Amino acid sequence: MARFSTPLQIYRLLPQTNCRQCHLPACLAFAAAVLKGERQLADCPYLAPEVAAAEVGDGGERASMDRNMDEAAARLQARIGGIDLVARAAAAGGRQVAGGVAVQCLGKDFCIAPDGAVTSQCHINPWVTVPLLHYLLESPGLVPVGEWVAMRDLAGGPAWSPLFGRRCEEPLQRLADRRPGLFADLVGIFSGRETARYFDADISILLRPLPRVPILICYWRPEDDLDSRLRVYFDRTAERNLGVELLHTLGVGMVAMFEKIGLHHG
Ligand code: SF4
Structure with a gap:
């Protein structure tokens, strides 16, 4: 459990519903208990076993x-x-x-x-x-319908969404914060397309990691006391064209591609 140093890091992985099925009064109390070694991540029944296993993994x-x-x-x-x-x-x-x-x-x-x-x-x-x-x-090859949803809103998504945030959205956000040219690279190197602003984001980029599995990356610049934010959205059909576990896998692979190729550019 050495990879976690604060309860908040663990809390972010949890469904945050305070349902008490772990026999503790709230998710934050559960996070504190995990940090102290009194509970295991896998004791939360709403955390997918694969997510818990991946999170406690060392190098x-x-x-x-x-x-x-x-x-x-x-x-x-x-x-x-x-x-x-x-x-x-x-x-x-x-x-x-x-x-x-x-x-x-x-x-x-x-x-x-x-x-x-x-x-x-x-x-x-x-x-x-x-x-x-x-x-x-x-894949049944369903044609995307143009309805953008977060991973947690796809079938099976709540279990994978926290890990997807840590392995895909957070690294992309750090890249975007460090490299103002990231989004130009996504357009120029990876055939992305800047679109109309979705969800009031400062930048919205459409990418196509698979022909019928488009994704929308939305980035909000830091403002006053607010940190920047980055979220990845999926077409509603993504859960049937690929499924949430493989959407997570694809997100991890995509970040690796951006780091390997795009960020050596310029
Ligand atoms: S069982 Fe999971 S979701 Fe429910 S309170 Fe405990 S940690 Fe939170």
């Missing part, structure tokens, strides 16, 4: 999560050989290319061969490969 466990992701990618690649790849790509918004099919991720072609091998001009990491292959294999 070694993070490496183990990366290995698990590599293994998950290998299992999905093995399934590609058994499907009508071209038909699946067409349903998911991809296309046939020489040697397989291509699915665009953030404006870059990711090519998938009939044996499941994935190649791209872009940095490939398993946190992107896993949602990409899963999307190709399973």
